[in-house]
Amino acid sequence: MGRYRIHVATGAWLFSGSFNRVQLWLVGEHGEAELDLWLQPVRGQVEEFEQDVSQDLGPLQFVKLRKHHSLVDDAWFCDRITVQGPGAFQEAAFPCYHWVQGGGVLTLPEGTGEGPPQGSGSRAQGVVQERGRGYWRMRESTEEGLRDLKKVRAQQVEEFEQDVPQDLGPLQFVKLRKHHSLVDDAWFCDRITVQGPGALEEAAFPCYRWVQGEGVLTLPEGTARLAEESTLDEFQKHRERELKERQLIYCWSTWKEGLPLTIAADSEKDLPPDMKFHGGKRLNYEWTEKTGLLEMILKRVYTLLNSWDSLEDFDQIFWGPKSTLCEKVHQRWQDDELFGYQFLNGANPMLLRRSTSLPSRLVLPSGMEELRAQLEKELQNGSLFEADFILLDGIPANVIQGEQQYLAAPLVMLKMEPSGKLLPMVIQPPTPPIFLPSDPPLAWLLAKTWVRSSDFQLHELQYHFLNTHLLAEVIAVATMRCLPGLHPVFKLLIPHTRYTMEVNTRARTQLNSDSGIFNQAVSTGGGPHVQFFHRAMAKLTYRSLCPPEDLADRGLLGIPSALYAHDALRLWEIIARYVEGIIHLFYHGDDAEPLVSLADTLPRAPCQPCRHSAQSPLSALQTLCPEPLVSLADTLPRAPCQPCRHSAQSPLSALPFRGHDPNLSSPSRPPHMKHMNTIPTS
Secondary structure, three states, X not given: OEEEEEEEEEOOOOOXXXXXXXXXXXXXXXXXXXXXXXXXXXXXXXXXXXXXXXXXXOOEEEEEEEEEOOOOOOOEEEEEEEEEOOOOOOOEEEEEEEEEOOOOEEEEEOOOOOOOOOOOOEEEEEEEEOOOOEEXXXXXEOOOOOOOOXXXXXXXXXXXXXXXXOOOOOOOEEEEEEEOOOOOXXXXXXEEEEEOOOXXXXXXXXXXXXEOOOOOEEEEOOOOOOHHHOOXXXXXXXXXXXXXXXXXXXXXXXXXXXXXXEEOOOOHHHOOXXXXXXXXXXXXXXXXXXXXXXXXXXXXXXXXXOOOOOHHHHHHHOOOOOOHHHHHHHHHOOOHHHHXXXXXXXXXXXXXXXXXXXXXXXXXXXXXXXXXXXXXXHHHXXXXXXXXXXXXXXXXXXXXXOEEXXXXXXXXXXXXXXXXXXXXXXXXXXXXXXXXXOOOHHHHHHHHHHHHXXXXXXXXXXXXXXXXXXXXXXXXXXXXXXXXXXXHHHHHHHHHHOXXXXXXXXXXXXXXXXXXXXXXXXXXXXXXXXXXXXXXXXXXXOHHHOHHHXXXXXXXXXXXXOHHHHHHHHHHHHHHHHHHHHHOOOOOHHHOOOOOEXXXXXOOXXXXXXXXXXXXXXXXXXXXXXXXXXXXXXXXXXXXXXXXXXXXXOHHHXXXXXXXXXHOOOOOOOXXXXXXXOOOOO
C-alpha cells in the first residue's frame, strides 16, 4: 500500500530498444500487483515513473514482465529494474541483463550481480552431484543447470533443497555433468552456491565458463589460495589437472618472427570457447564494423565526382555524429596551440620529452644563429621539448592502388610558455630544409600535417597495437596456461583479460593481414609495418610501460598543462594500491618484500612450450623487457593497467582528434616541398 518509484534501464547495445510494449508486475511477500502502465523501451535510456498500489505487498521479492507484440517480435535488452517502495530508504534491484523475446512472462528475482553472456542458456539436462548429511540448500546460476530433467534458461538462478544421508564435512568440490541426447547445447555456468546444515554462510563454487560435452566438471570451493595453503592432496591434483588441460587448449604461436608470442588461432573460430565474444558483444562489434564500412562507402560515392581544390573541401566527408572536442579540432586544427597541445594530451601523448641537449640530428643551416640562440635559451630554462619520429626513418612506404605513398620521420622542437601552452618552434624532415612558423602559411601547415601523419603511424603501430594489444595478449595467455583458477593472481588478472584474445586475433586476420585495411589504406602497410615493429621492440623497455618511470624519464612530471600525465599517475596509484593490497593478503612476512618474482608466478616452469613455438612465455617477456624482472607487487599493476592503457590508446579515444581528416592522414605529395602556393590535391 503506497507509492512505488520504478526505474527500467534498457541496455546500450545496438537495437537494445524495442517498439513493443512492456507490462510489469510487482511481487512481494504479501501479494502481487499489476502496474497500470505500458513501457516502450528506448536504447540506453532509464525510464522513471511512479505508481500507486492499493494493497500491502510487503518486502518485494520479484518483478514480473511481459513484452507484448503484434506482428513483429522486436527483442528488447533489459538491463535492470529498480524499485523503491513506500518508506524504503534504498531501492530493490532486479537485474536482468539479457534479451527479452516472445510473449511469455519473465520473472526477475531481487538480487545484485553481473549477468551472464547473452545466449548462455541450454536445453540439455544438467545434473549437480553433491553429498552431505542433513538439509542442504543449493543454488545454481546461469542460469541454471537445473537439476535432473529441468532445462537451463538464460539468466536464471534456481534454488532447491536436498536431504543427504551422510556427513561430508566442509564442502571442497561440486561436480556436475551436462547430459545431452542429439544436440550438445552449450551452457554457460556462472556459479553454484551451497549452504550446508548448520552453516551460516554459503560456499561458492565459481565456474564462469561454457560447459560442453558429457564429461564431469569439478568445481573447487572458490576461496583464493596459494599452492602451499592447499592442505588436501585433492586440491593439488585438481590444480595440476587444470593447468595440464589449459596448456593443451591455450598454446603459443608466432605471428611474426621477433614479435611477442600470441595465442595459437588462425581465426576467431579457432579460439577456446571461453575466450570468444559472447552474443551481445559479437553483435555490437560486427555491427559497428559494418556501419563504419557503409559510412566510408557512402562518403566515397558522395565525393566521387567532386574535385578537392581547397581545405574546406574536406568538410564533404566531415558529417555524422560529432563530439564537442571533435568539432573544436575541426575548427582549430591549423592552430599552433592545438598542434602542440596534442603532444601533451592528444591521441598520442607518449612521444614528447623534455630536451636535455639539442638533438644531434637537428641541423640548422647557416644564417640561423638567432634561432639556435633561442633554442639554447629555452633549453637552459627547461622549457624546450622535442618529439622525434626517428623510428620511421628509412621505413619503405606502401603502394596503394598503384600510387607510391610517402613517410616522413620529422623532428619537432617545441617550447613551453609560462601559460602552459606548448608551441612548435622548428619542424625538420629527415633532410633539410627545416620549417619554421615564419614560413608561408601553407608551407608551415604542410609541415605540421606531415607531423600529424607520422604521429598516426607511430601511435597505431607502436603504442596501440604493440605496447597495448600484443603485450596484453602475452599476459592473457600466460595467465591461462600458468595460474590455476584458485590462485589469487589469477583472480586478480582474469577480469582484465576478457576478450583480449579475440580482439587481437581479429586484428591480425582482418586489419594487419595481407588483405586487411592496414595494407590497403595506411602508408606503413604492405609489409613495412613488420620492419617497424622490430625497431620498436628493440627500443621497448620495462620502464616505458610504467607511467611514473616513463613520465619521469621523459621529464613530464610537474607540468600543470600535462593533463594526461596527471590522470595516468592517479590511475596508476589507484591500481597499484589495490593490487598491492590484494597481494599482501596472501604473501606475508619475509615473503612480502620482494614477494614473488614474475618469473616464478606468471610463466612458471616455464609452462612447457607447445609445439607451436620453442619460446616460453618467460623468454617472450624477457624479449620484451631487457631490464631485470622485478617483484610481483611492482609488476602486477601493469597487467590490470592494460585495459586502462588501451582505453587511452584506442581509436575511440583518438577519434575526437582524428575525426577531421587533415589532422590525421598523409598528404599526397612528398614531404620535401618547401614552398607552395596551393594545397596539394590528388
